[in-house]
Amino acid sequence: MGIVQRVEGGQEQEAPDLLDAVRASVRSFAKTRPTQRDAAALADEWQQIAAAGWLGLLADETLGGSAMSTEVMAALYEELGRAGVTTPYSAVAVLALVALDQCTPGVVRDELLAALSAGTACPVLCWQDQPNRDERTLPFETLSHDRTGTIAFRRCLIDLADRATHFCVPVDRDGTPGLAVIARSDPYLTLTLVPGLADRPLGQIEFSGAIPADAFLPLPDREALAPAFLFARIAAAAQLSGLCAQINAMTVDFTGQRVQFGKPIAANQAVQHRLVDLWTEQTLAAAAVAHAARSCADGCDAALLATLAAKARAGKAADVVTRGAFQLHGAIGYTGEYPLGGLVRGCLALMSWLGTAHELRRRFVAIERTRGAVA
Numbered sequence: 382m383g384i385v386q387r388v389e390g391g392q393e394q395e396a397p398d399l400l401d402a403v404r405a406s407v408r409s410f411a412k413t414r415p416t417q418r419d420a421a422a423l424a425d426e427w428q429q430i431a432a433a434g435w436l437g438l439l440a441d442e443t444l445g446g447s448a449m450s451t452e453v454m455a456a457l458y459e460e461l462g463r464a465g466v467t468t469p470y471s472a473v474a475v476l477a478l479v480a481l482d483q484c485t486p487g488v489v490r491d492e493l494l495a496a497l498s499a500g501t502a503c504p505v506l507c508w509q510d511q512p513n514r515d516e517r518t519l520p521f522e523t524l525s526h527d528r529t530g531t532i533a534f535r536r537c538l539i540d541l542a543d544r545a546t547h548f549c550v551p552v553d554r555d556g557t558p559g560l561a562v563i564a565r566s567d568p569y570l571t572l573t574l575v576p577g578l579a580d581r582p583l584g585q586i587e588f589s590g591a592i593p594a595d596a597f598l599p600l601p602d603r604e605a606l607a608p609a610f611l612f613a614r615i616a617a618a619a620q621l622s623g624l625c626a627q628i629n630a631m632t633v634d635f636t637g638q639r640v641q642f643g644k645p646i647a648a649n650q651a652v653q654h655r656l657v658d659l660w661t662e663q664t665l666a667a668a669a670v671a672h673a674a675r676s677c678a679d680g681c682d683a684a685l686l687a688t689l690a691a692k693a694r695a696g697k698a699a700d701v702v703t704r705g706a707f708q709l710h711g712a713i714g715y716t717g718e719y720p721l722g723g724l725v726r727g728c729l730a731l732m733s734w735l736g737t738a739h740e741l742r743r744r745f746v747a748i749e750r751t752r753g754a755v756a
Contacts, residue, residue: 383441384439384608427503441494451612469731473540475612485598489596504549505541505584510536524552524561542584617695625702632659636652658701669691
């Protein structure tokens with residue numbers, strides 16, 4: 382059974398004990414997580430999260446996964462945010478994983494999914510050919526009609542491209558949509574890394590050459606990738622909510638320790654009101670994420686509005702919380718040594734990924750109006 386079918390078939394709410402166990406495993410991971418973020422530390426972290434089963438959290442057990450629900454996924458990514466993790470692991474462990482799972486089962490697909498769950502492969506979905514690309518207008522490159530499948534294209538804004546082992550590109554072969562899986566070592570592939578927001582590079586690829594027949598993974602239709610974006614938005618919103626909670630905790634600690642005129646600044650009523658505002662934004666975001674995750678059991682179509690609302694709400698919360706945190710921290714918040722800046726950059730990257738709050742609100746309203754007109 383595929384990921385989407387399994388998630389849509391689950392009607393019961395997850396047991397609190399399971400969600401607590403996932404959160405506890407992340408807290409245990411955070412205690413030993415080094416503060417230095419060099420290449421060696423990032424590679425070690427990748428292996429740790431693979432060993433913990435987080436990369437294959439949604440994957441089927443026959444492929445080395447854990448076959449968990451979107452509720453468990455949301456709990457995991459929210460707790461990762463609370464632990465200060467800004468790396469968008471959901472770009473691979475959710476977006477690319479679900480996209481590959483939607484393809485027709487076969488040797489290449491199954492081996493890649495199993496390797497992803499084990500942490501020995503890092504496939505990324507290359508879906509943007511320009512900034513601000515909406516997945517509703519996802520470009521499918523056309524393969525030539527000969528058996529070599531010659532093709533040329535460019536893709537940009539690829540998260541985790543620096544550690545990617547495979548690049549998955551939506552293509553069309555003789556009227557059949559699918560994903561072309563291109564190994565990083567392919568001689569026809571050129572990868573360029575450019576600076577990104579959250580202290581990590583983004584990738585740009587250019588490809589001009591042949592794609593073997595077995596590297597083409599058919600999809601049922603062009604809409605088959607929609608659930609991958611839906612689940613990834615929930616994960617991104619959950620991580621944003623967790624990052625906001627971490628930033629709020631730092632801000633509460635700082636205002637309780639920073640003394641002016643003989644008392645902590647948190648003793649001032651104006652500061653207390655500001656802290657409550659920040660807490661309220663994060664709490665509302667967490668509630669929206671939990672609702673979206675549970676809604677997936679009713680079907681991806683039914684969960685679409687809840688998912689758009691969750692990502693929009695989390696984006697708004699991140700905007701309010703990061704601004705408020707800088708205001709309450711003062712000058713120290715802007716120093717490179719203080720961790721607030723890194724958390725804020727992580728928020729900024731996730732806020733724009735898969736749609737800003739403004740874009741998603743407009744999309745929400747448009748869908749709601751259309752459904753209302755049909756009804």
